[in-house]
Amino acid sequence: MSDRRLNGAATAGAHLDLSSSRAVHGIIDAPVATAPSAASIDPVLEDLLSFHPGWVTRSVTTHDPSGGNDDGYRAGVALEGEHRVLFHARGEGRITRIWMTAPRAELDKPDQELWIEIDGHTVFRGSPHDFFEGRGPWRSPLALGIDASSGAFTSYVPFAWSSEAKVRFRGVPIYYQVTYREGPGAASGPTPEALARFMAEDWTAALPARSHHQGPGPGAPLVLATGPATVSGLDLLIPAGRLKDLRVRIGGQAPVPASFFFGLASTGAEADGGWTPFRSALHAAWAPDASGAGRLATRLPIPLAEGEALSLEIAEGGEIKGIEAAVPLAPARPGVRLLARYSDQEAPGRETTMPFFESDEPLQFVALLEHISGGRLGDRLYLEGDEMIRTDGMSYPLQIGTGTEDYYNGGFYFIGAHSNPFSGQLRFLVLDPEDSWRNARFEHSLYRLHVADPIVSRSGMRFGMEAGPTGAYTPLRVRSLGLSYAFADHRVIGEQKVRARGPRRLARSAVDAERAAPRRRFRLREGRGITRIEVQRPPDARGLLLLRAYSAEKAPQTARVRLDGREVGVIHEMLANPVRPLAEDALWIDMLPGERGGDKRPVLEIDATSSPAPWSEVSYTLRFFSGPPAPQLTQGPAVKIFDAHDLPGGPFYVNDHSILQLPDGRWILTGIFRREPYRSDLEREFVLATAPGPGPERWIEAASPSFSMAPERFAARALADERWIWAPHVARDRDGSLVMVFHVGTHDPDRSGFRMARSRDGIHWAREGGTLFEDICVARDPILVRLGDLWVIYYTRCASRASPRSGVAYRTSPDLARWSPPAMALTLGPETAMPNSGHTESPFVFERKGWFYLTFTSYPVDYDATFVHRSRSPFAFPPRPIARLRAHAAEWVAEGGDFDKGRLFFTHAGAGKGGVFLQELFGL
Known part of the structure; x- marks a missing residue:
């Protein structure tokens, strides 16, 4: 994932009058109109603001x-x-x-x-x-x-x-x-380097200056910001002893205690009047100063809709005189809300779970903060309680824990107080510790941040936790705050239930969760075959959640899932449970336009013919969702950014190419380079051109070539055993060096080779190793990307020798040396069969707003025919495109490297074009 931070910050103080809001005695009684500009949201947090229904x-x-x-x-x-x-x-x-x-x-x-x-x-x-x-x-x-x-x-x-x-x-x-x-799409996410940086950095050093405010007071909230905007963080300085009286309200939701909202620096409990300095990946607190003022901060983004306010309130009868606050603002995020659900409850005294967070909205759960107190003397068995997280209306929890301290990443009731980026026990109090703790009571302040592992649900979630070994522990007081982002674009619009047919047997089981759950009778079918379901989809359905109820008595169970012949996913269950076998699982499927309309209903196939253990079926539920419509794309005017036509000795052309920004801000461009006329079998050089920063937005404004030949002129030349070299693509390695992958020509079209070069500065390149791998159908045009610790090379290749349909293949590697066997990310229809997969040249893959996009050029259709396909998964793209662009060998760049929010541009080139051109894409 690229670093998507923007420079600068915009800050709104609650006293600020940016339009018509009024300040009365230092307390705002009207919304603050804001003008969000360049406040920074870390790219790891940015990812949480996009919905991932496929996860x-x-x-x-x-x-x-x-x-x-x-x-x-x-x-x-x-x-x-x-x-x-x-x-x-x-x-x-x-x-x-x-x-x-x-x-x-x-x-x-x-x-x-x-x-x-x-x-x-x-x-x-x-x-x-x-x-x-x-x-x-x-x-x-x-x-x-x-x-x-x-x-x-x-x-x-x-x-x-x-x-x-x-x-x-x-x-x-x-x-x-x-x-x-x-x-x-589940493979996507920040790289280890990006995640480690996010976890380790001192994010508090970049907080803007605070402004002084008088309130809040009785019945007079202090409005910090109003929408449309996204609050990218909060920084408060307050009298430390009054934190227990302070509340945070987001829009029309119930207010929550500020102590929980800011990470539990102090709980305000009777036995705990103290204040704990700490810093996690989202929250921070500093020790109170000599005047008794304590500082709190969070960088959790808070989207606010039109007219929605973020405010501070005081408990009834209280007042806080003198608060300093900084509220940096970023652009609004339509359709995204932060849900803050606080509860204060006593253990129920029966074998069940205490509800911590419940919602029926599409959401991504990001944090749980919990304070535990009031247990029995000398007894911490309440920490044996397991979390049970149910999503999408399922009775079976897809996440079941082994103990409260385990959920918070500790063990054996913890060693002691500690604070880590994503979890910790800020406070472990032992009250009356004499007599070897036999008469002691304990208090715990705990947090777990699901930033790297958000819990996704498309149609609601229930997060509960047991009190003690089976949930029946008493007495116990538990206060908790659950934080989640909810998304408005996905809503349930229909449901279809299908029971297993054919020979079935009767079984009895409770769901593997609460100890007191009753046993149910159910009928199941087992075997290895293909289940076919005629899908009764609503016309506006854009997504389908497939829910299976089954018996986990035997494992592993595996099935491939297809919709109208299109591979849409795999269901694999690894664990057997012969004690309580009744279970559920789920798979998300994006529905294409052709699968949503017409008289013919699509057919869903669950193919378990190769399942190691017999595939079991009790029933299926097909839940249909609305969603954002497919984008309508337009391209702006073309600007030549590198002129190859008028170079001395020319005219020359550039074909498949790559463009990348260096750490010092400069850009490099390399690609196939040859004197006109076009002769692909004589292409033996990669040009090297450079341009100053900042990047494509300025190149568009300049409306003239920005790149010029580097003094070195060429990044690489073909070696004696290379008939030609094609399609270099450059990516940044983990150590900061640059890696180039490219195709080398051979006498055998079914043994096309891929090789690699490396550079520290982007200018001087050296070959590294030999051939990475070979493949069929003049395999060529590689692009190298990273997903977590996984390297992926996409390239042009036909489906097989027997079926030479044009397609895009991929291979994965942990280290750029050992590569997996090929798999197909896309295969087109029989009309595209060619010995060289010519319908899928120059593939490029990027991620934007929760979708993966694949573009490629189909020269048999037209030399400038570039098609755009999209998928939730980077490894499976549907054969039908969502758009067609006028471009050849398109490469994609985004403003500031931010493919989620930045302006989107593509470069293109080719024989007879005279160089490399840049255009902006609108609508994506």
């Missing part, structure tokens, strides 16, 4: 399958030699968190080994101590040892995969959790 967020844990408290490792997924398989997934996905613990003596046993395999390649194999304690490829804060994580190993290293992922362990991990997401 099905889950966890596999060692919870007690009977619904009790006998957590701990059992059979796992499988046993492979001396290794236990802790996790196994198929399809597309991303591991977002690995947590594990055991008694210290068990953890320290020799010869234990953690083995992580992604798309068939080992990305780590070695000591778990080395992995979590920073002696492997990843350091803190991505990987945390027992002392840092207060009793457990914790990793936020993102592991993305396109087809398969597996985590093995030699030894007995006792307790573990792997949090992950699966489904279309």
Whole structure:
């Protein structure tokens, strides 16, 4: 993910009169009109403001399958030699968190080994101590040892995969959790470097100056900002002792205690009048100064709709004299809201969960803050309570925990107070600690930030947690705040229920969750075959959520899912539960225009013919969603940014090319370069041109060439064994160096090669290694991108020798050296069959606003015919385009590198064009 921060900041103080708002005695009684400009939202947080309906967020844990408290490792997924398989997934996905613990003596046993395999390649194999304690490829804060994580190993290293992922362990991990997401688009997210930077940076250093305000007072809230705008953070200075009286209100929602909203610096509890300095990835508090003023800050974005206000209120009968506040503003985000749900409840005294967050809206859950108090003397069994997170109306929780402290990334009731970027126990109070804590009561202030692993639900969520081992622990007081972004563009518009048909057998089971859940009778069908469902979709449906109820008695179960013959995903269940087998799972499917209209109903196929264990079916629910319409794209006027026609010795042409900005602000352009007329078999040089910053928006304004030949003239020339070289693409490696991948010509069209070069400055290039891989159908035109720790090369290739339909293939790699076998990201129809896959030349893939876009040129249609396809997944694009552009060999750049929000441009070139051109794209 590129760094999408903008320079500068806009700040609105609550006293500021930017239009017609009035200040009366220092307290605003009218909304503040704001003019958002350039306030910065970190790109990791930006990603939370876009909805990801394709993500099905889950966890596999060692919870007690009977619904009790006998957590701990059992059979796992499988046993492979001396290794236990802790996790196994198929399809597309991303591991977002690995947590594990055991008694210290068990953890320290020799010869234990953690083995992580992604798309068939080992990305780590070695000591778990080395992995979590920073002696492997990843350091803190991505990987945390027992002392840092207060009793457990914790990793936020993102592991993305396109087809398969597996985590093995030699030894007995006792307790573990792997949090992950699966489904279309699930592999996307920040790289390890971007995530580590976000977690470790001192974000408080960039907060703007605060302004002084008089209130709030009784019945007179202090309005900090009004929409339309996005508050990109808050920085307050208040009398520390009055924090317990302060409330934060977002729009028409109920107010929430400011102590929770700012990360629990102080709870205001009777036994805790103190104040805890800390800094997490979202919240911060500083020790009160000599005057007793305490400082609090958050950088959690708060979108505000038209007329919606963010305000501070005081508890009834109170008043705070003198608050300093800074409220940086960013542009409004239509259709996005921050839900803040606070609860103060006593444990229910029965075997169930306490509700922490409930909503029926499409959402992404981002944080839970919790304060626990009031337990029994000398007893902390309440920390045995498991979280149970249900999404999309399911009875089965796709995330079931193994203990409250485990959810907060600790272990064995924590080592003590601590603060980490995404989780911590800010406060552990022992009241009456004498007599070995036998008469003590305890208080805990806990937080878990789901920034790297947001919990996604398309049609509502229920987040509950048990009080104690089975939920029946009393007495206990629990105060909590759940934070989530809700999205207005996706709404349920219909539902279709289908029960399994054919021979079925009767079974009984409770859902694997609360201990007291009643057993249900259900009929299920088992086997290996293809289930076909005629889809009764509403005309306006743009998305479909497929929900399956099944029996998990046997595992693993796997099925490929197709809609009208189009591959739309994989359902793979890794764990067996013969004790309580009734379970549910889900898959999101984007529906295309041809699948939403006409008289013929589309057919959904669940193909389990290759399932290792018999595929089981109780019923299916097809839930249909509205959504934003397909974009209407237009392209602006073309500006020549590199003139190859008038170069000495010319005219020359540039064809497949690549463009990239260097760290010093300059830009480089490299591409196929040859003197006219066009002869692809004689293209043996890559031109090297440079341009000063800032970038494409200025090049459009200049309306004249900005690039000129570098003194070095060429980035690469063909070697003796290379008949030609084509289509260089340049990307930035983890160490900051630049990597170029390109095609090399061979005598055998079914053994086209791909090679690599590297540069530290973008100017001087050196070949690295030999041939990366070879492929069929004059495979060519590579583009190199990163998804988490996964490298992906996309390139032009036909479907197979037997079926030479034009398509785009991809391969994945953990290290740019070992590459997976080819898979097809796109295959067009039989009318595109050609020996060289000519309908899908010059592919380019980028992500924007929750969608992946694939563009390519189809020269048999027209030399300037570039088609645009989009998908939730970077590994599966539908064959029907959403638009056609006038361009050849298009490459894409965004203003400031921000593909989510920045202005979008594409360059294009080709024989007879005389150089490279730039155009802006509108509507995406």
